[in-house]
Amino acid sequence: MKESIPEMIRVSGLKCAYDDSVILKNIDFTVTKGEVFIILGGSGCGKSTLLKHLIGLYPPADGTIHIIGKDLVHASEPEHVDILKNIGVMYQSGALFGSMTLLENVRLPLEEHTDLDMHAMNLIAHMKLSLVGLGDYIKHYPSEVSGGMQKRAAIARAMALDPEILFLDEPSAGLDPITSAELDDLIRRLAESLGITFVIVSHELASIFAIADRVIMLDRETKEIIADGSPKSLRESHPNAKVREFFNRGKLDRGKQSTMDTTKT
C-alpha cells in the first residue's frame, strides 16, 4: 500500500479582505510535506496578502487555514506560538534587526526557543550563514552588507529553528543569477533531504521551473486561483490563455502583435 504524504497546509474557502475591499476569495488548496509550492500572479493580485494570511499576520475575512493539522485562525495564544515555532518566514525586504550582527540575527530564534548553550547556538548560526554563502560576514551588521546578502541572511534566520515549513516572499528578487541559482539548489536540497515544505511567492520564471513542484496562480480580476499544477503543465496545456501567456512571458501577446504588423504591411 502506498504511504500517504502528510498534509502540511490546508486552506479552505479563504477570503482575504481589508475592511470592505476583498482581495482574494474562494481560495482552496493543500500543500504536502516536502513540496515546493509557489504562489504566482501579476502585480497587485494578492500574493503577499495570501502569504501574510498563511503566517497568521492577518485574520481572514472567512474560511480556515490549518498548519500541520492545527487551526491557525481559531488558535489560542499558546497554540499560535507553537504553530509559529514550526514555520520560518523570510520577508521580501529581509527585515533583519539593524542593531544586531548577522550572527546575532540568526541566533536570536535559537536563544528564545531552545535550551542550547551559546557555543552550540553560535555554531548553528554560523553554519546556517555558511549555507547561504555568508560564513565570512558573521560579524557584519545588516547595514554593512548588500541587499542580496541581507536577503540571504534573512533566509538563514528563517531556517534557524529548522522549521517544517518555510515561507519565502520573493527570495530571488534582487539576487545575481549565480546566487539565485545557488539558492534554488539549496531549496531543492532542503526539500528533498529534510522534507522541508516551501511556500514561496515568486515572479522569477527561471527559478520557478527549477524548483517548483506545484504552482498556483492568482488573478487580480477574478480574485481567485485560476491555475493549479506543475509549471510545465501550466505552460504547455492550461486552457486559460492568461496562464499560458504568463508562463511564456507574454510571447503569445507579442506574437499576436507581430502577426498584426505583418498583416498591415
Place this chain on the structure above:
Amino acid sequence: MNKEASTIRLSDDVSGKTRLIVAGELRTESIADVWGKARKHLQQHKKGHFIIDASRVHYCDGTGIAMLADLLLEPHRNAQLKIELEGLQAPFQRLLDQFDLGHFKPAPDSKPDTIPMAEEVGRTTSAMLKDLRMLVHFVGESTHGLWQAFRHPSKVRWKDAIWTMEAAGVNALPIVCLICFLIGLIMAFQSAIPLKQFAAELFIANLVSVAMLRELGPLMTAILLAGRSGSAFAAEIGTMKVNEEVNALQTMGLNPVRFLAIPRILGAVAVTPLLTLFANFMGLVGGWVVYASLGFPTIVYINQIRTAVTLTDLWGGLFKAAVFGLLVASIGCLRGLQTRIGASAVGVSTTRAVVSGIVFIVLADGLFSVIYYVLGI
C-alpha cells in the same frame, strides 16, 4: 506526528577505539542534552580515537548536522583526538558535506573585546570634532539658504513653511497656554508667601509680569517647541534619510538643507514669537487668578503690570523667542540630516535634537542676559 528522542552512549570497540553511539532523531527541540553530553565525553578524554556511530540516527535536521560538525571539529581544538563519523544516512551525509570542515572556523563563544579607555576617549573626541564640523557646515549652509530665501522669496517652499507654522504653532497653542498659565499661577502662589511677610503682595504682579515677559514666556515656549517640534523635525528628516529620500533629493540636484530645513526654520522663526505672546498673556492670567484670590481688584493688577514692564521688555522677549525658534528648528533639522542607518538611528537623532536644542536655548538665554544687561534693556 510522534518524534523520537535522541540518545547517546559510549562503547569500547575491539580495536581500542571508543564508539560514541548516537541514536534516534536529532532535532533542534530535543538535542541540547545529547549535544552537551557528547562534548563532555570528548573533552574528558584528552586523547584517543573516537568513532561517532550514526547508523541509528533516523532523522537529522540542521541542528543535528551542526552537532555532528561540532564533534568532528573537536580535533581542531585538541590535536590529540582523532574522530571519525560512520553510518550516517546518505541524505544527511550530503547536508554535512556542504560544509568544508577542514577550513571551517567556528565563531568564537566569547563576547567581543572591550575597547581600551584611551581608544574610547579618542573615538569620542573625534566624534565630537566631527559633530562640531558638521554644525559649522550646517550653520553656513542654512545661513546661505536663508539669505537666498530673502533674496528670492518665490523659491522658498512656502507650502512646507505654512505646514510647519500649523504643526509647530497652531497645534502647540493649547499646551503652551496651559503650561504658561500654570507657571504664572505657581510663581504667584510661591511669591505670595514671602511677600506677605513684608506686606508686599501688591508686587506679585510686578514679579510675574517681569519674569514672564522677559524670561519665562520665551524660555518655556522654546523648551516646549524643542520637545514637540524639534524632535518631530529630526524624526521626519531622519526617516527620510533612512529611506534614502534625502539621497534621492541630492541626486535630483536639490539641496536637502534648502529643500527640507529652510521651510521648517522659517516656519518656526515666524511662529515662536506669536506663541510667546500667548504664553505671556496666559502667564499673566495665571498670576491674576492668585492676585484676585488675595482680594486685589483687576485694575490694580493691570496698573502694577504697566508700571513694572515696558514695551522694550516685551520686544526683547519676543526677539529672544525668534532666536530660540531658529535654534530649535535648525538643530532638529541638523540632527535629522545626521541620522545614520537603521531603526534605532531615528530614535537617537530625536533624542539628540531635544537634548541639544534645550542646551542651546539655555546657552543663548545666558548670552542674551549679558547682552541686554550691557545694553541696559
